[in-house]
Amino acid sequence: MSLTGPDIRNLCLAALAFAICALLPFGDDGYWLGLGVTIAMFTALATSWALFSGPTHYISLATAAFFGLGTYVTGLGIDTLPFWSLVGIAGVTGAVLAALVGLATLRLSGVYFVIFTLGLAELVRQVITWVQNNSGQKGLYVLTDLDEAGIYWWLLGLAAVVFLAGWLIGRSRLGFALRIIGDDETVAAHSGINTARAKVLLFMVPGAVAAMTGAILAPRYVYIEPSLAFAPILSFQVVIMALLGGASRLWGPVLGVIPFTFLLEAVSSNFPNQTTLVIGVAFLVIVYLLPGGFVGLLDRIKRRITARGAL
Amino acid sequence: MNRRPFLKLVSALTIASALAATATTAETIRIGAVAPKTGPLAGGATVTQWPSIYLWVDQVNAAGGLTVDGEQMMIELIEYDDQTNPGETIKAVQRLATQDDAHFIIAPYGTGLNLAAAPLFDRYGYPQIAVSAITDQQPELSAQFPNMFFTLGTTTALAADVVKVLSDMRDAGQLGDNVAMVNVADAFGIELATAARPLFEEAGFNIVYETSYPLGTQDLSPVIKGAAAAEPDAFVAWSYPPDTFGLTEQAMIENLDVKAFYTAVATPFPGYGARFGAAAEGVLGAGGVNTESPAFMEYAAAHEAVTGEKPDYWASATTYASLEILAQAIEAVGLDRAAVTQHLRESTYETILGPISFDENNSNPDFWTVGQWQGGVFKGVASRGRDGAVPVILKDGWE
Numbered sequence: 001m002s003l004t005g006p007d008i009r010n011l012c013l014a015a016l017a018f019a020i021c022a023l024l025p026f027g028d029d030g031y032w033l034g035l036g037v038t039i040a041m042f043t044a045l046a047t048s049w050a051l052f053s054g055p056t057h058y059i060s061l062a063t064a065a066f067f068g069l070g071t072y073v074t075g076l077g078i079d080t081l082p083f084w085s086l087v088g089i090a091g092v093t094g095a096v097l098a099a100l101v102g103l104a105t106l107r108l109s110g111v112y113f114v115i116f117t118l119g120l121a122e123l124v125r126q127v128i129t130w131v132q133n134n135s136g137q138k139g140l141y142v143l144t145d146l147d148e149a150g151i152y153w154w155l156l157g158l159a160a161v162v163f164l165a166g167w168l169i170g171r172s173r174l175g176f177a178l179r180i181i182g183d184d185e186t187v188a189a190h191s192g193i194n195t196a197r198a199k200v201l202l203f204m205v206p207g208a209v210a211a212m213t214g215a216i217l218a219p220r221y222v223y224i225e226p227s228l229a230f231a232p233i234l235s236f237q238v239v240i241m242a243l244l245g246g247a248s249r250l251w252g253p254v255l256g257v258i259p260f261t262f263l264l265e266a267v268s269s270n271f272p273n274q275t276t277l278v279i280g281v282a283f284l285v286i287v288y289l290l291p292g293g294f295v296g297l298l299d300r301i302k303r304r305i306t307a308r309g310a311l
Numbered sequence: 312m313n314r315r316p317f318l319k320l321v322s323a324l325t326i327a328s329a330l331a332a333t334a335t336t337a338e339t340i341r342i343g344a345v346a347p348k349t350g351p352l353a354g355g356a357t358v359t360q361w362p363s364i365y366l367w368v369d370q371v372n373a374a375g376g377l378t379v380d381g382e383q384m385m386i387e388l389i390e391y392d393d394q395t396n397p398g399e400t401i402k403a404v405q406r407l408a409t410q411d412d413a414h415f416i417i418a419p420y421g422t423g424l425n426l427a428a429a430p431l432f433d434r435y436g437y438p439q440i441a442v443s444a445i446t447d448q449q450p451e452l453s454a455q456f457p458n459m460f461f462t463l464g465t466t467t468a469l470a471a472d473v474v475k476v477l478s479d480m481r482d483a484g485q486l487g488d489n490v491a492m493v494n495v496a497d498a499f500g501i502e503l504a505t506a507a508r509p510l511f512e513e514a515g516f517n518i519v520y521e522t523s524y525p526l527g528t529q530d531l532s533p534v535i536k537g538a539a540a541a542e543p544d545a546f547v548a549w550s551y552p553p554d555t556f557g558l559t560e561q562a563m564i565e566n567l568d569v570k571a572f573y574t575a576v577a578t579p580f581p582g583y584g585a586r587f588g589a590a591a592e593g594v595l596g597a598g599g600v601n602t603e604s605p606a607f608m609e610y611a612a613a614h615e616a617v618t619g620e621k622p623d624y625w626a627s628a629t630t631y632a633s634l635e636i637l638a639q640a641i642e643a644v645g646l647d648r649a650a651v652t653q654h655l656r657e658s659t660y661e662t663i664l665g666p667i668s669f670d671e672n673n674s675n676p677d678f679w680t681v682g683q684w685q686g687g688v689f690k691g692v693a694s695r696g697r698d699g700a701v702p703v704i705l706k707d708g709w710e
Contacts, residue, residue, distance in 0.1 A: 275348075
C-alpha cells in the first residue's frame with residue numbers, strides 16, 4: 001500500500017481537525033462540551049454504522065443492543081478492572097455478538113436482517129434481565145472520577161479510530177469486495193467473493209464501536225438499568241443522522257450528526273412540550289427535501305457546476 | 312386524554328404570570344425543571360411530578376413570590392422534557408445551568424434520571440432534593456455527590472415494612488404463614504424481591520410460590536393462577552405501573568382468595584382507585600400518606616383546583632414537600648446555592664408531611680412505606696417516623 005500526495009494531505013488535514021476538536025474542553029467545560037460529547041458519540045456511532053450499511057445497503061437497527069451491552073460491561077466490571085480495559089472488553093464482546101448475529105442473518109436477504117437487528121436490543125436486554133433476576137443482582141452504579149472532558153476525549157479518540165479504520169477498509173480488498181456486493185450481490189458471488197464472510201467481517205466494526213461507545217458513556221449515566229441502556233430510539237437516531245449526512249462517503253455521516261444535534265437541541269429547548277412531534281416533522285421534511293443526504297446535495301451542486309462549465 | 316392541552320394552558324398561565332411579574336419586580340427567581348413528558352416514565356411523571364411543580368409555582372407567585380433578602384421575588388419556571396432519556400436529562404440540566412442561568416433546578420424524576428443528572432448538579436453546585444429515587448446506596452451516593460438529598464426512603468425499608476405489616480397480621484391471628492411473592496424482572500422489582508426474600512424467611516414465612524415476569528408482560532393470568540394454586544394467605548407483587556393494574560385485574564377475574572394483597576408502584580395512584588372502585592378496598596401498596604392531616608387535605612384540594620388532577624397518595628405530596636423545603640431554605644439564606652445546600656444539611660423544615668430534616672447521609676429518615684385502600688382513599692398503614700398510620704384491614708374478596 002503506497003500513499004499518494006493527496007492521501008498524505010488528507011491524513012494531515014484529518015489529524016489537524018481532530019487536534020482542534022480535542023481542544024474543546026479547554027474552551028468551555030459546560031454546555032458546549034456537553035454538546036461536544038453528544039456529537040462525538042453520534043459521530044462514532046453513525047460513521048461506523050455507515051461503514052457497513054453504506055456499501056451493503058443493509059439497514060442495521062442493532063446499535064442500541066451493542067450500546068447497551070457496552071454499558072453493562074462497564075457497569076459490571078468498574079469495581080474490579082481499570083476503565084480502559086473495560087472499553088477493550090466491550091469492543092471484543094460487541095464484535096463477537098455482531099459476528100454471531102451476522103452468521104445467523106447475513107446469509108439471508110436484507111429484510112430478515114433489518115427485522116432481526118430491531119429485535120436484537122430487546123433480546124439482549126431480556127437475557128441480561130434474566131441473569132440479573134436469577135442472580136438477585138441489584139441496579140448497577142458506575143461511580144468514577146471520569147469527568148465530561150475525559151469522556152469527550154475517549155469518544156473523540158474512538159471516532160478517530162473509526163475514521164482511520166474506514167479509510168483503511170476503503171483501500172483494502174475487503175472494501176472493494178463490499179462495494180461490489182452493494183452493487184450486485186449475485187455478480188460478487190460469481191466473481192469468487194465470499195459474500196457472507198465479507199459482510200460478517202464488516203458488521204463486526206459497528207458492533208464493536210457501539211459497544212465501546214456504551215462502555216465509555218456508562219460513567220456519564222451513573223446508574224445502569226435495562227430500560228435506559230437499551231432504549232431503541234438510539235438505533236433510529238443513528239440511522240436518521242447517517243442518512244441525513246449521506247452514507248456513501250466516509251465523512252458523510254458527520255455532516256448529518258452535527259446539524260441534527262443542533263436541531264434536536266433547538267427543538268427541545270424551544271418546544272419542551274412538543275419535542276417528539278417537532279422532531280418527527282423535521283425528519284419528514286429532511287427525507288422529502290434531501291433524499292440523498294447532504295452528500296447527495298453536494299454531488300448535485302457539483303454536477304450542476306460542471307455542467308455549466310462545459311457549456 | 313386531554314391532559315396535554317391543559318398542561319399547555321398551565322404553562323402558558325405560568326409564563327404569563329411570570330411575565331406579568333417581571334413588569335412589577337426587579338428580578339425573578341429562575342427555577343429549572345426537567346422530567347419526562349414523553350417516553351416510558353411520562354405516565355408517572357405527569358401524575359406525580361409535574362402537577363406538584365405547577366401547583367407550587369402557582370401558589371408561591373399568587374402569594375407574591377419568595378422573600379429573598381427582604382425583597383419579594385416571583386418564580387419563573389423553565390421546563391424541559393427529557394423524553395425518559397438520561398442523555399436528554401444531562402443536556403437539559405446543562406442548558407439550565409449554563410444557558411438559562413437557573414438559580415435552582417428541581418430534581419428530575421426516577422432513579423436513573425436523577426443519578427444521570429447528579430454529577431452535573433454536583434459540578435455546578437446545585438442542591439438536588441431527589442424524590443423518586445429510592446435506593447439503598449444513599450450513603451455512597453451522598454458521599455460522591457454531597458449536594459444530593461433523598462426524601463422517599465430506601466428499598467430495604469419498603470420491603471421490610473411489608474414483611475412487618477404481614478407479620479403483625481399473622482401474630483394477630485389474621486393470617487397464616489404462606490406467602491406468594493412475584494416480581495417484575497426489572498431493576499427496582501428485582502431489588503425489592505432480593506431485599507424481601509431473606510426478610511420473609513427470617514420472619515418465619517413460607518414462600519409457597521415465587522416467580523417473575525418480564526416488564527411489559529400483557530398476559531399475567533399464569534402468574535395469578537400459579538399463585539392461586541399454591542393457596543397462599545398473602546400475595547405480594549413487587550410490580551410497576553402496567554403490571555400493578557394487570558395483576559389486580561387478573562386477581563379479580565380469578566377471584567384470588569387471600570387475606571392480604573399487595574402490589575407495589577402505582578397502587579397509590581388515584582387512577583388505581585378510580586379503575587377498580589370497591590374492588591380496590593383492602594389492597595396494600597407501596598407508599599401512603601396521612602390522609603387525615605389537615606395539611607395534606609388542603610394540599611390535595613389545591614392540587615385538584617389548580618391542575619385539575621388529584622395527587623397520588625405517596626410521592627406527589629413528597630414532591631411538593633421537597634419544593635417547600637427548597638423555598639424555606641431560599642428564604643432563609645438567599646440565592647447563594649452553597650449556603651442553601653448547607654442550610655438543607657442543618658435545618659428542620661415544616662412541610663405538608665410534617666417536619667423533615669436530613670441525616671448525616673443527606674437522607675430524610677421519616678417516610679411512609681406501606682399504604683392501603685380503605686373507603687376509596689389510600690391511607691398510610693406503616694411508616695418510619697411519621698404519625699397517622701391507620702390499622703390494617705383484611706382483604707375481603709373482590710366485590
